[in-house]
Amino acid sequence: MTSVSAFLAPEDLQASGSGPLYVKLQQALEDAIHSGRLKGGDALPPERDLAEYANISRVTVRKAVDELVRQGKLVRRHGSGTFVSRPMEKVEQSLSRLTSFTEDMARRGLSTRAEWLERGLFTPSPDEMVMLGLPAGGMVARLGRLRIADDNPLAIERASISAEFLPDPENVHTSLYAALEARNVQPVRAIQRISARTVREHEADLLDVAAGSAGLAIERISYLSSGKVVELTRSLYRGDAYDFVAELTLG
């Protein structure tokens, strides 16, 4: 929403004769935020646009914005823009579709990034050999990532894939599913197991929470139509920041 008139009416500024211009603009902006016309994460129009629209100078606009930045209601980014602050909210993921984390977050307008914890080919653990049904001597590709949404660490995700399906894990840069699809590997069935457990110490470090706090553990196994196991992914989400939503249609 970059158009000024979309959330600012002219009468908001010229009405009620007395009082400094910057105070009126400040109140108008506060009102737009509280009423929801400007939501968390939205970009404010450029200062120059605001100034032109309100027929006041840019410095006056800045003084109004300054105060709201001081109050923490707006955030400035040099060269980029000014944005409405967004308190850390719980994000949700729908169970009824198996989509990639990134796609899911993007749909909610959250910027996400990931830091690699582990990426490469390894000798499988006994656990992986059984779950993935690996042949003797087979290798396993491991992709460990720390998922970050809006600068808040949100989840630790560890995926194991048989090297048969992903011989070049180093080349996975974005979505695991995209990488698999590029190799024509398309799972058709998946089972998710959701449970709660306490966060261990080294995990707490990564997630920026206290050790022992509650985390949502999700284990997913996906299968090809042939029945072969493609992927085993174990994720641990921050309990205070993540909701899993399932929508059911009953008989």
Place this chain on the structure above:
Amino acid sequence: MTSVSAFLAPEDLQASGSGPLYVKLQQALEDAIHSGRLKGGDALPPERDLAEYANISRVTVRKAVDELVRQGKLVRRHGSGTFVSRPMEKVEQSLSRLTSFTEDMARRGLSTRAEWLERGLFTPSPDEMVMLGLPAGGMVARLGRLRIADDNPLAIERASISAEFLPDPENVHTSLYAALEARNVQPVRAIQRISARTVREHEADLLDVAAGSAGLAIERISYLSSGKVVELTRSLYRGDAYDFVAELTLG
């Protein structure tokens, strides 16, 4: 379908003056995908063709495509082309079978019983008034139970139902759904929200775990076909004793 003009109209790009070029192209491509002009598996025209057609540089085209790849909507293959992903959505799923606690436990071969914690008509809390959409002066039926499997307390379950649908909670002895069905109240849709949180002290007592340990919190809201809210149920499962399993069918 490799011809650009087949799915991209020139006005899609030059219209609506403001905004970066790459965003416009991105939206145009998204639109083409969602509208079905580009189907899953289709090859996108080469980046150079797109650039020439839109009169923008190839890097700008790439930036638009980059974002869609990041969202998982497109897949790149070096030296080959860029393709529309076959989305892994369209999930028909068997989540409904997960809703019945008793059935779920029976499948695991566990005998279950319940102890009543609370059962009766009450003046609704503000929370309940909002979630259930109660009329002014309306009452609410509350059913609080401690679920026990094989002599181990497993979950605390608290249900709130508008008295309109359940005026006689004292007569509920087994399943809530059976009681509702007996009154011809049949929810057709439900939303479950699953999260993890620490167990509070009075809850820990009931569940026979240490206070502060991890619990699986499930909130379920079910609706009639009319959209009316029937039931709001909040459950807290012992994190160490319960898994929530969902099976998904893709494609």
Place this chain on the structure above:
DNA sequence: GGTTAATGGTATTTTTTTGGTATTGTATTT
């Protein structure tokens, strides 16, 4: 099997947009 054309991948540079700041003018208050 090598050649080659077509495709995506990347590094570098230039231009445009955006917030940041110093200076000056103007009205209000003291």
Place this chain on the structure above:
DNA sequence: AAATACAATACCAAAAAAATACCATTAACC
């Protein structure tokens, strides 16, 4: 008249956007 708050102008710096030029991989063709 001095001091203060307010507002306008002009210029600076950072970031994003866009363009250019060149590299790497694939696949088709001979």
